[in-house]
Amino acid sequence: MYYINKNKKGAGSMIGEQYVQKVIDQVKQRNKGEKEFQDAVTEVLNSLAPVFDKHPEYVQEGILERLVEPERQILFRVPWVDDNGTVQVNRGFRIQFNSAIGPYKGGLRFHPSVNASIVKFLGFEQIFKNSLTGLPIGGGKGGADFNPKGKSDREIMRFCQSFMSELCKHIGPNLDVPAGDIGVGGREIGYMYGYYKKIRSTNDQGVLTGKGLTFGGSLARTEATGFGLVYFTEEMLKDNNLSFNRKTVVISGSGNVAIYATQKATELGAKVVALSDSNGYIYDENGINLDVVREIKEVKRGRIKEYLESVPSAKYVEGCTKIWEIKCDIALPCATQGEINEESAKILVGNGVKAISEGANMPSTLEAIEIIQNAGILFGPAKAANAGGVACSALEMSQNGMRLSWTFEEVDEKLQSIMKNIYKNASEAAKEYGEVGNILVGANIAGFMKVAEAMMSQGIV
Structure with a gap:
């Protein structure tokens, strides 16, 4: 089992673990060959066993059986x-x-x-x-x-x-x-x-989000996921007497999330030294020149290796997964799922990384997360750390519904507040269920509880 404190088993705790394992087994049986989905379910459900010891009514109402099956x-x-x-x-x-x-x-x-x-x-x-x-x-x-x-x-x-x-x-x-x-x-x-x-x-402008500013889009939506990732990570660092200031940061990817995470981390005093795309990564020991990256990716729609044409002192390495071999204080995976595997996690831990926060969707494998957490490294899970994009999308929906447009500063202020609250709620949930500092478990529980209570109130539908 991943992420559950194995030293706290008793007669009660077995109820939750048995229920969770039963549902995981059902998911694997019903969704054969769908490893990504199976891993996502396993990662979340193994965090929730203590919840069912405290709320046996969730078991009786089949909350998990319904939750893992799409409507x-x-x-x-x-x-x-x-x-x-x-x-x-x-x-x-x-x-x-x-x-x-x-x-x-x-x-x-x-x-x-x-x-x-x-x-x-x-x-x-x-x-x-x-x-x-x-x-x-x-x-x-x-x-x-x-x-x-x-x-x-x-x-x-x-x-x-x-x-x-x-x-x-x-x-x-x-x-x-x-x-x-x-x-x-x-x-x-x-x-x-x-x-x-x-x-x-x-x-109906509210039917899609991420629209252009001339037809119902929201200011700060483009920046939201990257900015939100850094806002969340900064809260996690501050809670552990750390910050981005004077830290070396490695960020994978070079799309919106990576670009704006680079911008915000740099504004907070960090030095981002690497970015990547699906072909390979660039390393610039002097700090990434974001203007060059934007020109390549947002204007030319080119490949990251073109960075060397403007910054010949930088290095380009074929193979994007090798980016995690670079020594850094903070790692922000912003490319794709499964990019930090067991081997990469061991290298990051061995190189003294202090915090890993996920900007992509589930970029760390289950095995990697276990290594990271067992080493005591701060870990910001994707469902919490990269929620800034969807949060700003919901703010875009609100603006569309009211036929209003908020300023960049208004949206950014709301985004910061949302990301701070996500960290606070995840941290408090972890503490309540005996997993102090385990933000992965806390985020899973905090996110689950709101949905479970709504499902309970609405009956078996």
């Missing part, structure tokens, strides 16, 4: 025509996992790796992440096995329109509100929203 799973064909006139066909997905506390909310991912397991794992995580924000949003996720890299704007537009022609039947401002994720940025959201308006004959 609705949608799989559909996405045909489109490329620039050569050839018909292409992709698969589209939307998992509407849990709506107990609000409409489904979660991003759309366009990437060749997208499959049922990936989308279910992301949707399951989203339940707890959204709950932790304190905002009324349930958990969902979606996407397609479409690769936007190397595609023209016209090809991407045609794909997005075909994708939305089916997705539109299943979403709405009070039902399901998708946003962006890997491979889905402002361009893709714009194409999808434009087509949604056309075929639904409505101007």
Whole structure:
């Protein structure tokens, strides 16, 4: 079992552990071959055993059995025509996992790796992440096995329109509100929203978040996940008499999350020395020049190795997973799931890392997390640390509903408050259940409790 204090077993504690293990076994039996989803369920549920000792009514009402089964799973064909006139066909997905506390909310991912397991794992995580924000949003996720890299704007537009022609039947401002994720940025959201308006004959701005500022988007949404990651991590560091000031930081990825985490960490006095993409990573001992990275990634849509053309003193290394061999005080994985494995975790611990906080969705494997926590390293789990993006998306929904636009400062202030409260609630939940300082367990419990209480109140549905 992961993350449960093994020294506190008694007659009572066995009830919770037996219930949790029973449900995990059921999930593995029902979802064979879906490792990502199985791991996500295992990671969360193994933290919750003490809750069921204290709340046996949750067992009686089958809370876990209902929680691990999506309310609705949608799989559909996405045909489109490329620039050569050839018909292409992709698969589209939307998992509407849990709506107990609000409409489904979660991003759309366009990437060749997208499959049922990936989308279910992301949707399951989203339940707890959204709950932790304190905002009324349930958990969902979606996407397609479409690769936007190397595609023209016209090809991407045609794909997005075909994708939305089916997705539109299943979403709405009070039902399901998708946003962006890997491979889905402002361009893709714009194409999808434009087509949604056309075929639904409505101007429901709140149906998608991450929109452009000229048609209902929110200031600070682009920065929110990266900024929120740093705000959360700074709270965790302060609680342990540490800070970003004068610390060496390694950040994986070079998309929105990584770029804005780099910006905010630098503003707090840290030196970020590495960023990566799927091909490899750059190391700049003088600190990453963010203007160069932005030009490469946001303007040229190029590869991170082009950084050396502007900063020849930097180094480029093929193979993005090797980035964790760089010695650092703080590690912020912001690329993709499973990027810190058992070997990488051992290297980070051996190099004296003080804190690891997740900016991507579940970027650390279960084995890696166990090594990190057993070594006493501060650990900020994704469902808490990277909740800033969805929190700001919910703030965008609020602005759309009121037909208002808040200033950047107003949104940023609300974001800081939300991230501080997430850390506070996770820390207090960990303390209440005898896991002082274990923010992973605390986040799982705090996120779960709100959803469980709502499910109890609404009956067996």
